[in-house]
Amino acid sequence: MMGHSNCHDLLTSLSDYIDGELDSALCMELEQHLKECKNCRIVVDTLKKTVELYQHEDESQTLPEDVRTRLFYRLNLRDFLK
Amino acid sequence: MNEINLTSDTISLDLLKNGDRAEFAKLVEAYSGQIYKLALRILENQRDAEDVLQETFLKAYRSIANFEGRSSLATWLYRIATNEALMIVRKRKPELSLEIEGQDDHEDAIVTPYHFTDWRFLPEKELQSSEAKQHMDQAVQRLPASLRAVFLLRDVEGLSVKETAEVLRISEGAVKTRLLRARLRLREDLSEYFGKALTENAG
Numbered sequence: 001m002m003g004h005s006n007c008h009d010l011l012t013s014l015s016d017y018i019d020g021e022l023d024s025a026l027c028m029e030l031e032q033h034l035k036e037c038k039n040c041r042i043v044v045d046t047l048k049k050t051v052e053l054y055q056h057e058d059e060s061q062t063l064p065e066d067v068r069t070r071l072f073y074r075l076n077l078r079d080f081l082k
Numbered sequence: 083m084n085e086i087n088l089t090s091d092t093i094s095l096d097l098l099k100n101g102d103r104a105e106f107a108k109l110v111e112a113y114s115g116q117i118y119k120l121a122l123r124i125l126e127n128q129r130d131a132e133d134v135l136q137e138t139f140l141k142a143y144r145s146i147a148n149f150e151g152r153s154s155l156a157t158w159l160y161r162i163a164t165n166e167a168l169m170i171v172r173k174r175k176p177e178l179s180l181e182i183e184g185q186d187d188h189e190d191a192i193v194t195p196y197h198f199t200d201w202r203f204l205p206e207k208e209l210q211s212s213e214a215k216q217h218m219d220q221a222v223q224r225l226p227a228s229l230r231a232v233f234l235l236r237d238v239e240g241l242s243v244k245e246t247a248e249v250l251r252i253s254e255g256a257v258k259t260r261l262l263r264a265r266l267r268l269r270e271d272l273s274e275y276f277g278k279a280l281t282e283n284a285g
């Protein structure tokens with residue numbers, strides 16, 4: 001496991017940290033720790049990357065044509081099917 | 083949610099409340115793609131996702147008169163859809179219902195990191211391969227439903243912490259706790275997966 005006793009305590013701040021929402025005192029404490037702790041640095045970096053990968057995973061929001069048709073029929077909106 | 087807010091500007095709540103069908107068709111057109119995708123991600127089953135989609139707009143049509151406008155239309159629709167989807171999850175696995183209710187929102191349940199591989203600089207084509215995407219989807223499916231819903235709404239759909247809390251009717255603190263737990267679990271999962279690719283590349 002991570003070497004410092006700080007590592008586990010700081011874990012709860014990581015989400016706020018990568019969202020840029022951590023208050024400044026905790027942020028400084030965390031960044032000081034990151035300078036000294038390689039494992040925590042990797043955790044922060046790969047956590048950020050994980051979230052990024054999911055955010056960009058699939059941007060298309062189009063509904064399959066058959067699903068769309070059935071939806072409009074179910075809602076009695078077939079007049080509005082274009 | 084920028085594009086959602088843009089579309090909702092052109093939809094008249096007054097017309098919707100008067101039962102105007104053309105306006106309702108506009109609402110369906112604007113949000114059905116997002117609602118379907120969200121349901122599909124929560125349920126990983128096209129039939130169930132389609133049921134959720136239809137049920138969501140049927141309910142929306144029936145209850146739009148009572149919509150008070152305290153949240154945005156998008157948040158309101160997400161809430162109906164998420165509830166419908168989680169209901170199906172509960173029916174599938176009743177033993178998970180406790181977890182859905184969020185009885186375990188304390189820090190003890192946080193996964194302690196144990197993968198310390200820096201896989202960020204793998205070639206994009208490996209990070210974005212269809213195999214990797216499939217693995218990422220499966221990793222989300224392995225999350226408990228309570229964590230999955232928070233993660234999908236916040237990180238994939240891009241809702242704010244406040245909006246996610248409104249959709250799920252939980253506190254913002256609970257959203258943050260669950261989000262952290264979900265992200266850490268997914269990080270472990272992806273680290274294990276991409277870590278292997280890294281070793282293979284080196285060997």
Ligand SMILES: [Zn+2]
Binds near residue numbers: 007033
């Ligand atoms: Zn550390």
